[in-house]
Amino acid sequence: MDMVLAKPADARRIAVMSRQFVERGLPGWSWNVARVTGRIRDPESVVVTARVAAGIAGAAIMHFAESSAHLSLLVVVPEHRRCGIGRRLVEWLEASARVAGTFVVSLEVRAANLAARSFYRKLGYRELVCLPRYYNGIETAVRMSRDLRCCLQDAT
């Protein structure tokens, strides 16, 4: 498995993965092809893919602001889950954030997505607040955050 920066030609695949596995059941398509393409071209964002022989098995998008970074999207296709790809994608982006001098990473996850909440907690993220009607005015999000200066033992 290789970690490779996304190219504009990858945008459709990433957007479809988001629609299928992250945004499933929500009205509208937030991470559509145009938006993913914009992030791939955005100098303040990083879009990374996990590639296997068959193609893209996972992808993640991080946006860097002055004092914090935001994990905007993370998805691994079902047949490659529980193999460490999600962890590697997040750790790869966290390493980029450290290099950029950014030590706080935040994200939002659908409150009903208990698997992803467990995943992020395992990686050292803390649940901060519930955000009612965050998604399309109908679905609650949980905001989570990790201070990368915390010792790594917190995440085990």
Ligand SMILES: CC(C)(COP(=O)(O)OP(=O)(O)OC[C@H]1O[C@@H](n2cnc3c(N)ncnc32)[C@H](O)[C@@H]1OP(=O)(O)O)[C@@H](O)C(=O)NCCC(=O)NCCS
């Ligand atoms: C959440 C997601 C990215 C995890 O990716 P993954 O590659 O399967 O995760 P990893 O294999 O790196 O898991 C690392 C650890 O997180 C925890 N974890 C992962 N998936 C979990 C699940 N479904 N339930 C509980 N804990 C889980 C485990 O502790 C796991 O370690 P282990 O397998 O040794 O027990 C993936 O399930 C996914 O794409 N889901 C659909 C989209 C989504 O929910 N995205 C995130 C919200 S934006």
